[in-house]
Amino acid sequence: MLAVGNTAIDLTPAPVKDFAIRIFGTADKSALLIGMALVIGALAVAGGLLSRRAPWPGVILIGAFGLLGIAAVAVRPDFAPAALLAPLAAPVTGIWAFLTLHRAVSADEAGTRPDRRRFLTTSVSLAASAGVAGAVGAFAGSGTGADESRRLAGARIPPVTPPPPGADFTGSGGVPFLTPNRNFYRIDTALSVPQLRAEDWRLRLHGMVDRELDLGYEDLLRRGLIIRTITLACVSNEVGGDLISTAEFHGVPVRDLLLEAGVRPGAQQLFTTSADGFDTGTPLDVLLEADRDAMLAVGMNGEPLPFEHGFPVRMVVPGLYGYVSATKWLVDAEVTTFDRRHYWEKRGWAKQAPVKTQSRIDRPRPRSSVPAGPVTVAGVAWAQHTGIDRVEVRVDGGPWREAELATDVGRDTWRMWRVTFHLPPGQHVVECRATDRAGRTQTGNRQPVLPDGATGWHSVVFGCAG
Structure with missing residues (x-):
């Protein structure tokens, strides 16, 4: 379901996405999942009604959903062959469960087994099995050790610095100067938040450079962290909207890494990719400004990045809208030209995106x-x-x-x-x-x-x- 949802997000035209963000705000992903569940439920009811005489309409419907899931997984930018196991198993088990229930109720209606308890018992058994399988899958997915990794990383992040006196007019009815992490706006394309361990994280900086860099989390921390208070804004923020927040970020200057790698003549952008396959492009002339303070951030308001905001590492670039600068769950950075178009640019958004006054x-x-x-x-x-x-x-x-x-x-x-x-x-x-x-x-x-x-x-x- 998540793969289908992610693919649906990728294929949705930009005006429709903008409408969803405007109506649902940061609850847009929940709205999508609820909508998908309602549509699937309605189709399941229709399939059941059409299968009263013979099971084939329901079997065809389940098979079609299975093929849709396989296709959605296969076209994902972060596709790996092992990812096909779940969408392959789902229609097989779904068809088996449907035929089992259909045989039970059909026998009951034919009068050969007048006791309906068999159908109810079978239904409860299948539901319990599905619940156990889901719980096992959730437990396996949460067993990556990402929570413990983030907890250990907390010892490396300095405490947050309170804003100076007179910077916060909260008493006059405004918002706090520093936005608590739990309230910091979140707009991205990830239906399922990536759970990465800092110990496993790697970043490859390559492309039009003299020396490729392959960096781990410890490599970043050894370089020393800068601390900057930065306001981030979403390009989808309407006039008067709340898709804007401020936090104190800790990170390593992107400029230092680019200078170490050696940017070749003709390079125009840093094309960055997330662990979930999302990508964006940031102008190199901005990243190379000595006073820009663009960073690979590892901390936010005195703690490691929350998972929802990119742990272990994300990009933060002051003065640019997030869709061209704020890659979360960062795993790849390629120095290239503007010929390579990023995710949102392909959907009609501008290549250059300085934040407006x-x-x-x-x-x-x-x-x-x-x-x-x-x-x-x-x-x-x-x-x-x-x-x-x-x-x-x-x-x-x-x-x-x-x-x-x-x-x-x-x-x-x-x-x-x-x-x-x-x-x-x-x-x-x-x-x-x-x-x-x-x-x-x-x-x-x-x-x-x-x-x-x-x-x-x-x-x-x-x-x-x-």
């Missing part, structure tokens, strides 16, 4: 009601790798007012802001816009997320009760 209102909430009088409007603004210079806010189309900015932590992080208005009872509309340190003011022109990120001013409608 944006701002968001966190308080008041849309359609909320607050007391009339002094009303504090608060939110965040970001312009990664450029930095925020000012944020302006207006109510009901009036003049723009400059907001108070929180302490600046760095140009690669978001910045909190707040401003207070005195408002009468009634409905109001508040808007915000940010200006970065290069003097670029956030455009009010609304554009969708495809192909390189949404634009526009965020606005919130709320009421004041008097």
Whole structure:
């Protein structure tokens, strides 16, 4: 089922994926699995009804699902022959179980065995067997030692550094400056989170380089870690959306590795691949900037990367949307040209994807009601790798007012802001816009997320009760 789901994700057009993310957010994978289960259940009911006289409709349906599963596994980018064992066994056991149940109920209906207990007993036995098999499979899958490996890696990650005084306006109704790992947004194509051991992890850096590098987890740690606080944003984030988070990352500079390998003339991108077969391409000129702080991250907010966020190693590149920079469960890195197209580029997204200057209102909430009088409007603004210079806010189309900015932590992080208005009872509309340190003011022109990120001013409608 997971293989079919992953293949369905790969084949889904970009606008449909964008719609799913917009509607379901980080629950898009759960929605897909639930939808698949409902469709399979409906087809199973239909197959059962069609098989009342003869078993062949049900057998054909199960066989068709088996072939679909085999095809889905075979076309996966991380395909290995051993992966065919499960989709081959599933239709065989499924057809055997279906024929067993069909014989039991058919004999009962013919009157040769009037006691229906045989059918019920057979059903319960098959269900129990399936449950035991599933539990054994789950236990075997969890027996990789990945949890213990991550626990041991925790001793190598320094504690998180609290943000400086004045950097966090949470008390004004905004989000925390550092996003807890459990709340950090997650958008990727993996239905099943890879469970890798740090001890087994290897990275091959190859392609248009003078010297190939073959690195293990310990090789990275011996190089020394840098610590940077970085805001990451998803290109699918709508204006005012929450697909953006900030964390303190620990890792090894990508630039150092590239210089050690020796990048050859004509190379344009670093094409990185995940353990689950996902790939992306990051411009080399960005990665080679001395002050970019792009890294192979091993830690996040004072602990090893969570499995959902790429343990053991992932890419983190400030200032670029994640779909061209943030490969999780990283296992391969090839220096190459832009002729090689990555996963999302093939689906209509732009090759170059710098994060756009944006701002968001966190308080008041849309359609909320607050007391009339002094009303504090608060939110965040970001312009990664450029930095925020000012944020302006207006109510009901009036003049723009400059907001108070929180302490600046760095140009690669978001910045909190707040401003207070005195408002009468009634409905109001508040808007915000940010200006970065290069003097670029956030455009009010609304554009969708495809192909390189949404634009526009965020606005919130709320009421004041008097």
